[in-house]
Amino acid sequence: MTPDPDSKTVHNLPELSVSDLSQALKRTVEDAFGRVRVRGEISQPKIPGSGHCYLRLKDDAAVLDGVIWRGTLAKLSVRPEEGLEVVATGRLTTYPGRSSYQIIIESLELAGEGALLKMLEERKRRLATEGLFAAERKRRLPFLPRVVGVVTSPTGAVIRDILHRLNDRCPVHVLVWPVRVQGEGAAQEITAAIAGFNALDPAGTVPRPDVLIVARGGGSLEDLMAFNEVAVVRAAAASAIPLVSAVGHETDTTLIDFAADLRAPTPTGAAEMVVPVRLDLMAQVADDGRRLLGAMGRLLEDGGARLTGLLRGLPDPYRLMEDLTLRLDDRAQRLALAGPALLDRRRADLDRLAARLRSPREIVALRAAELGHLSRALDGAAVRAVDARGQALAGLAARLRPEPLAREAERRGADLARLSGVLDAAAARRLEDAAGRLERAGTLLESYSFRKVLDRGFVLVRDADDRPVPAAAGLAEGQGVSLQFADGRLGATIGSGGAERASSPPPPSPSPSPGAAPDPPKPRASGRAKPRRKDPRQGTLLDDL
Template sequence: MPRSPYDNYSDGEESPLLARQRAGDNAEPLTVSEISNALKRTVEDRFGHVRLRGELSGVKRAASGHMYAALKDDNAVIDAVMWRGNAQRLSFRPEDGIEVVATGKITTYPGRSKYQIVVDSMEIAGEGALLALLEKLKARLDAEGLFAPERKRRLPFLPRVIGVVTSPTGSVIRDILHRLADRFPSRVLVWPVMVQGKGAAEQVAAAVRGFGAIEAGGPVPRPDVLIVARGGGSIEDLWAFNEEVAVRAIAGSPIPVISAVGHETDTTLADYAADLRAPTPTAAAELAVPVRAELANMLAELGLRKRRGVQRPVALARERLDNWSQRLPDPRAIVAERGQRIDDLGERLRRGLATRAAKAQGRLSEAGGFLRPAVLTRMVAQERRRMASVPDMGRMVARIQQRRAEQLAATARLLGQLNPYAPLERGYAVVTGANGETVTSRAAAAAQPGLTLRFADGTIDTVPAGSAPSSPPSPTPAPRPAPRRTRQDAPKEGGPEQQSLF
């Protein structure tokens, strides 16, 4: 076996603990950094400019603005990094699954012993990949609700100011201005932007947001409606209106937006985000304003109908007034009759007032006669004599009280005699039926299913002879001490006590 130039021991000797250099050998050992840098220079010299086609995977942006990803195909994967300056110049948003063509150089990363490509520029690989990116972005924005129908707003019927976002040098702005002049001349504010290429989407978004930021009543009039327009082209030419920044600006505009991008068959995401899509820029102008001549004709017709509607009731009222005036009596006769009645009432009022005044004068004179001093003195003397003849009030009150006390005592004695339960103290009982009514005859008692006997010290439930009790007897209150019986009230010896009336 060949020996290493660093072996300085003979066969059979053990490996030395310290590395030693053989005599005459000038190969110095390399450090890891030296060999890593040598590999880095070799790879960069050999692959200083490459173009790779692959699918993006694991795309992420660091806080520094650098973009890190991986390019892969069916059999291999290579890491990719794109510095912040180049990443900011990308014309699309890199996402996982997009097939791209990356241009840059192959280099190594000594910190991990890996090789990678430093990407200078990146393009989408073909129209198919571009359409796939478009569908993916459309699905994501649609999931956020940017294309929801309920977000669409109605356009103003007759906008005073129209804002147009388009290129100032193309034929689109001329078509819009000519069409507006033909239909309804309006004030137009044009915000010039690029409609194709790098930075076009950002300019469109800035223009839409700029129009929305104009304050109403300021020196610059605020548009009532916006038209975002561009001529036809390929999907790559119209891509600025598919970028997320432009679509979000259109969807978030406080002013209603009409999208007129491309020809009738061209569709962009701006069309979905706008409040109304026009097939062409000319059609957008037609949708923005009505036809002035048609409005003038409509106003003239409405004015004519208004005049007819006002004049017709007046003519009918005049006819009815003429018919009614012919049936009215002569107003002079009515006035003369009313004048005569007024004269009659005036005369009656004059006589009535004179008569009323004379009667009042008589009553006043009569009343004044009673107010003479002699008459008043005589009346006072009569009242004093009458008061002197009145007996002592104290004796009268005492007699009245005695009479009322005797009446009250008589009433109390009568109340005791009329008390229906007073006889119960003398041994009598009150018989009531099942419904609580008093039973006063044998026939009525026999017809009752049960009877209640009320004594002075409580009640007893019983039934007539030959009848079964319909319900158990109700408990009776504790009996009071029975009154002392006389010899006549005591039961006979051997005689049964009373259990039933029958």
């Protein structure tokens, strides 16, 4: 029987929606692959703002998407990196929105030592590019640190070896920061320990170390992975305290060895590097002390010999004192003579200036003659003016009529009276000027008078003829003289204790030229010096008396 084409075909398979089928596939995959370990190479790892890590695991023939949730990523000991071969442990699940499946990774392990070495080499290259391993960043260790900081496990043999070696060589203060040196969280503790030592206050209660030792015993490459972490390497490179790396045995190498200021082959070797041997230091100090004493002794001997040689070259101090004493006496005598010599020079200057002055009588006579000449000239000028006016009036009178002549005569008379008044006023002013000049000349003469000298306490000696006595040589014993003071005269007689007479005044001593040796002082004759010879044509102030 042929089927009816219009009839509906009946299937015994249930009809499912896309969502139902996707959920069924999800349950099947998750039940069948609830716990799997997958080996592959990490490709395209990405961490968006949500904090989850999305990556791919691939081999030669397939690719598997994977995701690491944010909470799991923070706990992983191996960070996902491009090209890293790992063994991922997790569970498979599907994503219905894209019809894809992926693995939810719960842990990561490196797939063998070769992969681990490849990751370390790539990490070393990247950190070296940043300059963390540069040689110029290395610092010298302090010669004798007071405090040594140790970052290591407090329960292992490493700390005991370090303390024993430090105590044998040179006991110092040791601060231990206990950390885990392997396993989960070890890298974070080591990083915190290095940063914590650097954060200590040098003046605080806990002293800040002068040098740090990061130490661990030997182990496999996986056991030393904490010292290969980027955070640990950056903390070692950023440490302000000089840092010594002592991780593993001599053949073990970690990335912190390249960032540290110094690498020690073993923890014991690190203790030997940070402190010197105390006995060697004591021996060196003793040897340096002996050398210093010897050098000081030789220095003193050389200085004494040199001082002795210099003393032989010095002159006798007593001879120097004698020469200086003679020079001092000479200067004192010259100083004593300088005052009288200066007075003599000033007196000579005064006499020379006085000789240049005119006699008061001559000045008065000259002024009187000048005044008479002016008076006569004035009288002659007045007479000539009157005569000229008279003649002019006479000529005008001869030419004018009687009536205008009277008016002209009256006008001329008025002019004559006015000119006569002007002439009298000019004569009076001329006489007043002459009188003023005469009065000033008298005042000047009075200031030159010897009486002004007597007012200052001097005395004028006159002989029996009432003539001034200029020198003691003109007096004899028993001779009567008169002493004129400013307020009167007194008589006196020259006695036996009269003034001593000097034959001639001493010649003035020439001024010494600069740098020349001073002449020895000459004795000065006692008594008053003779007055100097003056020009007989010139008088003195006393000649007018």
